[in-house]
Amino acid sequence: MPSGRKPQEQAIDGFIRRKLETAGVRPTRQRVGLGRVIFAGGDWHFTAEMIYKETRAIRFAPTLGTIYNTLNEFARCGLLREIAIYDAKLWYDTKTGPHFHFYREDSEELADIPDQWLPKIDIPAPEGTRIAAIDVIVRLKKA
Secondary structure (H helix, E strand, O other): OOOOOOHHHHHHHHHHHHHHHHOOOOOOHHHHHHHHHHHOOOOOEEOHHHHHHHOOOOOOOOOHHHHHHHHHHHHHOOOOEEEEOOOOOEEEEOOOOOOOEEEEOOOOEEEEOOHHHOOOOOOOOOOOOOOOOOOOEEEEOOO
16 A cells, blocks of 8 residues: 555544544544544543553654644534543543443543433423533442
8 A cells, every 4th residue: 555554544544534524623634643542442531641641652642732632622523522520630532422420539430321320310491591411420439
């Protein structure tokens, strides 16, 4: 192959480029590279620092500032969901639809609460507004 890359890698990059373009994000080389790290693993939760550590081995590794800017852009365009945890850590989630989370304080891990455990929440929005999201985080500690 002229680019020296495997067909599977090219297919993944094409998928990431289409995903970004559909969301209105310009698919720059760095955004596609970060998109590969973020979206290749399915639904998961991560922080900017986790992505920074994971990208250190990449030939043209992005700076932490670039990662934060990219994550903010992806969240703004609906590609990621931002989850603010009380200890001031900002998490990102590739599963952007409505769902709730467990946060394990001892190990600083974020996980989805299984759908079958979810209560039905029926809260009316005040007049002139609509509910954009309902965020529920159940904080856990070892017993």
